[in-house]
Amino acid sequence: MSLEKVLSISGKPGLYKLTTQTRSGFLAESLLDGKRINVSARHNVSLLSEIAIYTLTEEVPLRAVFEKIAKKEDGKATISHKVSKIELEEYFFGILPDYDEERVYASDIKKVVQWYNLLVKNDLTDFSEAEEAVEEEVKDKLTTPQRDAITGVSKTTSPKGGGKSSSKKGGTAKSTAARKK
Incomplete structure (x- = not known):
């Protein structure tokens, strides 16, 4: 599969x-x-298959990241997702050296490592293009x-809080104007 x-x-x-x-x-x-x-x-x-990881030049499909991990680990499980943030980032840098450190958080790396290990455990290691x-x-x-x-x-990983509205506190311009009267 x-x-x-x-x-x-x-x-x-x-x-x-x-x-x-x-x-x-x-x-x-x-x-x-x-x-x-x-x-x-x-x-x-x-x-x-729709998720990608930001790099400094492009978005790399998750399948390609999984393929790189599988190649490094000879198709076996990798480090635990429960290791420290520093260890996760160092490991991921070894896999994808040009990942965008500002837009890919340690929590994203943790999820990728956890997902990879879960896929290997369930023998779902077909990371090729479907x-x-x-x-x-x-x-x-x-x-x-x-x-x-x-x-x-x-479905790319994005900065946390990236969808916040930039409107000022107090609602719309119409309600602000009504308060001034």
């Missing part, structure tokens, strides 16, 4: 394998404990809001 059928679900630990479609969403099986959950449109779902037919099949199983969330929003 390739990364096109592996999901990350916001608010849920670990990774999930897409199994079947339901009326209200789809069923996913946890790679941590094998439990199945129903995933609805209200969940923020990311396909691992055929478009498989990717389209997976996207067809998702409901329209889920598909839109996956394809419409960039």
